[in-house]
Amino acid sequence: MDLSCIIQSGDLELYVLGMLPPDEAGKIEALCKLFPEIQQEVDAIAATFEAGAMQMAVTPSADVKEKLMASISAKTGVAVAPEKNGSPVKVVEMKPVAEQKSSFSKFAIAASWGLFLLAGAFAVYLYNGNQQLKTDVATLQQNATKSEQQIGELAKEVSSYQLYRQLKSDPSLTTIALASVKPNEDFQAEVFWNKTSGELFIDPSYLPQIPIGKQYQLWFLIDGKPIDAGMISLTNTASIQKMKECKGAQMFAITVENEGGSPTPTMEQMIVAGKVG
């Protein structure tokens, strides 16, 4: 155990000079009993200050001793009885606090300290255990949330795929493949269109990620004139979406427009297009 912090605290000096309150002095006395190094240090401090006191010695007048010895012999009969007046409290300061207590209270103090430490250790143990459980629960919850999300995504994919297959196999629907119009790009989309009812679906899942603030807009053209077929949802980019009713289309095209769409397509922002076969 590193005792240097106690030795260097200045408390031992205060203790030696009787400047510590009794409870703190009692602590130092307990430490002295436990650690010979501290006892040694206390002795060294006492020796130093005693030497200092010796250095400032002042020889008393001769009659002081005479008076003293006279009063002692007069009191010899009661010499051992402790003095009643004066300030005995301060004399007591030098006496170890622990010494004044009965052995039972010593035991009680030791026992209560033991219990206190045990309780403390148990509390720490419980606390740590509880913290661990909390962490575990949080991790499990996170995992569960993640799994739910994954399941949700899978379900969407499955339903999207089912819808895709359904749309693909529906004889009333015509599939029109849209492809990149610029030579250096390779994007695709698919339109499913019921020529008679006008029902229109788009599968935008192969379109590139759109910049923030922009949105894909689907158009159909009749005699070269673009008609709005609706905005492609920003949140549901992976699944097939139902678009506006469309009749007589000869061509489909998707442009990049500002979020919310435009009344007329920005032709230079056309990303994919496809003719009705």
Place this chain on the structure above:
Amino acid sequence: MFSAATYNESELVNRLTNGDQQAMSELYDRFSGAILGVIMKIITDQAIAEDVLQETMLKIWNNINSFDTSKGRLFTWMINIARNQAIDKTRSKGFKNSSQNSSLEDSVYVSETVPSAGASVDTMDVQNWLLHLPEENRQLMRLAYFMGYTQEEISKELNMPLGTVKTKIRNSLIVLRKKLNVT
């Protein structure tokens, strides 16, 4: 000058406990000068200081059975009794009515400005071992050790945080101890 090895402390204590007056005489011869020196750090008037020495020695004689050799050193115990006895004296009515002024602020410089009657020039120099300390710490030490104010009282009176008072007193003691070791 002083060495713990030159006398048998526990033997002396045993004799004192048994009411041996010769032991008291030996104790007096060995320590009375040093004890008076400590008292005169607090009470500069030698006549009053000698009264306190007398009271202190009587107190030692009467309370020797409460001294435990295994718990501390006899001389340290006696010095602390002397100090407390002297401080009590400075707080007594009679002492306050005399020329001495023991109010906290005013007393701070007393022990340095008032030369102690009967003390030689040499011992005066040694008495000023507090001069090893910075002025503020010297003042604190004087209040705490020589005037017996608790650290709490000093903190309140000087309007200084208790922690600062404690630190300064501790540091002062550590410095003093080093200085005393060297001399």
